[in-house]
Amino acid sequence: MFITGILKGMWVTIKAALFRKNVTLQYPKEKRNRPYKGLQKVNANTCIVCGVCVRTCPVNAIKIELKLGHEKTRNANDYNFIVDTGSCMWCGLCEEVCPKHAIYLTNIYEMADYTKDKLTRKIN
Secondary structure, eight states: OHHHHHHHHHHHHHHHHHSSOOOOOOTTTSOOOSOOOOOEEEOTTTOOOOOHHHHHOTTOOEEEEEOTTOOOOSOGGGEEEEEETTTOOOOOHHHHHOTTOOEEEOSOOOOOOSSGGGGEEEOO
16 A cells, blocks of 8 residues: 555656656747736827826836937927836836826847846837
8 A cells, every 4th residue: 555655656756757748948949929028118109208107116217318409398209218127127017007008018028238237228
């Protein structure tokens, strides 16, 4: 009785280890197909530059800066939208609170770099 229990347990382990399909992808040759919270993008045609995304970000990763030579307006083309991808935690709150749905998360998730300075990106 003791030996049959051991043999049953070993059979379950062998079956799971040898006859099961692998779930690991061989990255970078194979990539995920499902949606992923990645780099933010801003649709300048619908953005009203209200700043709700900046105020909502829990880690202050989003900044809106006025471009040189432009005056303050509600036109998103007059501003640079900057995201610090090194501190962003990809929560998606900026996307949820935008009243015009102008900011959204893309499937671009390959953003590794060697220096922290290159992790700050313009998203417009």
